[in-house]
Amino acid sequence: MKADPPTDPPAARTPPARRPRGAVREGLIAAGVELARAGGPDAVVLREATRAVGVVPNAAYRHFADRDALLAAVCAAAMRELGDRMAAEVARVPGAYGDAAAASGRLGAIGTAYLAFAREEPGLFATAFAVPQQHAYAPADEGAEADRSPLGQLRGALDELADAGVLDRGRRAGIEYPIWSAVHGLAVLTGQGPLRNAPDQDRRRIEELTLAFIADGLA
Amino acid sequence: MKADPPTDPPAARTPPARRPRGAVREGLIAAGVELARAGGPDAVVLREATRAVGVVPNAAYRHFADRDALLAAVCAAAMRELGDRMAAEVARVPGAYGDAAAASGRLGAIGTAYLAFAREEPGLFATAFAVPQQHAYAPADEGAEADRSPLGQLRGALDELADAGVLDRGRRAGIEYPIWSAVHGLAVLTGQGPLRNAPDQDRRRIEELTLAFIADGLA
C-alpha cells in the first residue's frame, strides 16, 4: 500500500546512541531518586525520568514492567540511603562494643539519624515507605550478617544494649517494634502529618518527650 | 462564517438538571470518600467523582479550586470518620469518669479503635493523614470543648487518667505525643509499611508489645 519513496534511505531514523550495559536502568533509578527527593513518590514520573536519561519513554519498559516497578526500585534505593545515613551516624559514636555508655549512644544515634533523615529528606523518607502493593522488594536477606536495613540496625543496637547489661534480657524480645513504631510515628506525624506545621520549638520538645519515653521504657 | 442552521433551536443543549443547593459539593465529597476508601488518596480522581454525581467534570471547579481542594475536604471527612469511630468505641466502656479501671479502659479503647480503623479502612486511614501541603484544613477549633479529633480524644483520656490518679500529674504534660507517635507508627508500619506482609499472628504480637510498652510508660 504505502509506497516507500526510494529517495528516503532506510536509515533515516536517528541512530540510537548506545550506552554501556545497565546504564539506562541505573540512570532511570537515579533520576527517579532525584524526583522522589524533590517531591515524594508521586513525583516519580516515568516520562520525566526517561527524559533525564535522554531516552524515549518506551525505553523504560525494557528495564521495568511498568511505572510501579520503577517506583519500587526507587523506594529500595531510598530505603538504602536511610540505612546508610543511620550506619554513618552510628559509626561516629566512639567506644568499644558492650560499653554501656557507647551502647546507649549508638541507640540514640540510630533514632536521631532516622528523625534527621525524615526532616532533611522528606521526599525520600516518604518514598522509602511508599513501596507499591505489588513489586514489594523481598526482605529475604533479613538474616544477613551485616544488615544495613533500619530494622536490622535497630536490632543490632538493642542486642548490644542487652549485652552491655543496660537492657534487661527479659525485656529484649520484640522490643524493637514499639521503639520503631514510636520513632516512625513521630517522624511521620511531625514530617507530613498533622503536626507538620507546628513551630520548630514545639517539634523539638515533642521529639525530646518521645525519645525520653522510649528511654524510660528500656530502664 | 459558520451559518447556524435555522432548524437548530438555540436550546439544543441539555437542560442542566438543577439540584438542591450544595448537593453537588456534598456529593463530590461523598464520592471522593468512597474512592478514598477503596484506594487511598491517589484514587480520589476528580473526574470519577463528578461521574458518580452525574455532572460534567468542570462542574467540580464551581465548588473546589482544584483537585487538591477536593482532596483536602475528603481528608477532613476521613479524619472525622476516624474520630467518630474512636468516640463510639470509647462510649462503649462503662464506668463513671474518674474511675481508675474505666479510665484505663477508655485509653485502651482509643488505641484499639485507632488501630482497628487503620486495619479495616486502610484507604481512609491513609487519606486522613494525606492532606495536601496547601489547603491544610485549619486546626483552629483545637480549644473547642467537645474535641472529637483523635488528638483531642487522646488528651481527654489522659486527663481522665490523671484525674483518676493512675497517671502521675508530673508525667502528664505532653505525654500524648509519644503515645500518639507509637500508636500511629504501629498503624502505619503494619498497615502500609514494611511490616504489612507479616502474618496476622506476628502482627498481633507486635501490637500487644507496643500497647504494653505504652502502658509501662504510664506506670
Add this chain to the structure above:
DNA sequence: GTCGCCCGGTGGACGCTGTCCACATTGCTA
C-alpha cells in the same frame, strides 16, 4: 414588575501521563 447580575451548569480543547504495538538496529552467541 422588570432588569441585570452572578451562580452553577455545559461543551470543547490542551498538555501531560502511563501504556501498547510495530519496527529497526546492535551485539552476543551458536
Add this chain to the structure above:
DNA sequence: TAGCAATGTGGACAGCGTCCACCGGGCGAC
C-alpha cells in the same frame, strides 16, 4: 557467519487535571 535476543525508536490511545467560552435561571435592586 547467521540469527536471535536485547534494546532502542516512532506513533498512537485513553484518561487525567485544568482552562476558556458560553448560557440559562434565580434573586436582589430599582
